Amino acid sequence: MPSLYRRLPRIAAGCAMVALATATTGPAWADPAPAFEILLQQVGASPTAMEAGALQEAAEARVRQARVRPNPTLALDVENAFGSGPFEGFGNAETTLGVTQDLELWGRRGARVDVARAEAGALALRRDLAVVDAAGRLALVYAEAEAAERRFHLAEEALSVTLADARAALTLVEEGREPMMRALQGESEAATARASLDEAQAERDAAFARLTAVAMLPTPVTSIKASLIDQVPSAAMSGDAATLVVRVAEAERETAERQIAVERIRARPDVSASVGLRRYEAEDATALTLGLSLPLPLFDRNRGNIDAAQAELRAADARLLSARQDAQADRNAARARLSASASRVSATDAGVTAAQEAYRLSRIGFDAGRISQLELRVSRVALISARNAAIDARLARVRAEIDLARLQGRAPFGAVQ
DSSP states (O other): OHHHHHHHHHHHHHHHHHHHHHHTOSOSSOOEEOOHHHHHTTGGGSHHHHHHHHHHHHHHHHHHHHTSOOOOEEEEEEESOSOSGGGSTTTTOEEEEEEEEEOOOTTHHHHHHHHHHHHHHHHHHHHHHHHHHHHHHHHHHHHHHHHHHHHHHHHHHHHHHHHHHHHHHHHHHHTTSSOHHHHHHHHHHHHHHHHHHHHHHHHHHHHHHHHHHHTTOSSOOOEEOSOSTTOOOOOOOOSOOOOHHHHHHHHHHHHHHHHHHHHHHHTSOOOEEEEEEEEETTTTEEEEEEEEEOOOOSSOOOHHHHHHHHHHHHHHHHHHHHHHHHHHHHHHHHHHHHHHHHHHHHHHHHHHHHHHHHHHHHHHHHHTTSSOHHHHHHHHHHHHHHHHHHHHHHHHHHHHHHHHHHHTTBOTTSOBO
């Protein structure tokens, strides 16, 4: 078999090159990411949380501004001066210095303050929701980075196992116990495993870059030491307490309701009082002036704004109803997904144990010549698939915990806020 023995050295060299490339894969140094619990303590500094906090501070400032009375108006009027005849010059002038103040009758200031307080309350809840969302995003990015790292290590192991199987097949070919095709198949499978490893490395590096950005770390992450996907979520809370989303909708409805009162008060006359001191130059005398002013509601009774506020209240009622319905459905679905994901993790772990034993027995049988290379390949592929399924199950459990935590107003794997 001269042609066979001419190809065997090239096949062996190809396997050796793949093995060398595998040995040099990965960074020579590692900067592990802090544990998720440590990163969670800094979630309030995330851009979304800081934005929500700034908006809430702005709303509190508007509450303070709403309590302030309007400024008085100071006016100086000069009459009967610099005219003709007896009004020539300034001798018969009448000068009035007056102050006008808006009285804010009908509870204008109180209604304005109530609306500002309601808006501030809604934005405070939105700030809490933003912190919870930021914590959920951090947990998801952390878990995805950890899963990507595990898939990379799994791809390394898969390549190592594939190379070992290819070498075993090559030995059988050299001994004449297997045809040349088996060695070629082994070389092809090793090349495919190497390509899978390169893809897993790219996914891992991208996941690490996302984690570095989301966690706002000063140095790039190159490894994860503290596991998150292996953590078992605490027991789901019982009860039907309103979620943050529902509470935000309730606060926005309250704001819309109070806005109606503001618009109704604006339809009433805006009364202003004035007091002044008038100087009569001709008589060398002074006198007080008193007055009240109010617009006549003949044309504008603010009906359009009142109707608009009432329509906005109906829209807020609809949003609140929708939020309550969605929250109930989402809460039940999240609990079901979390329970199912826990069962799936247990099942996949059992599948990994069974696949490992099946591959071990297949390798023993292959080395003894009792089973074919195809059967060995099937058991190897089943083992790799089982390990990937275990990673996917743990990632699904993290996602289910993130969804349920958001509905319960808490950080994933953390306490209720």
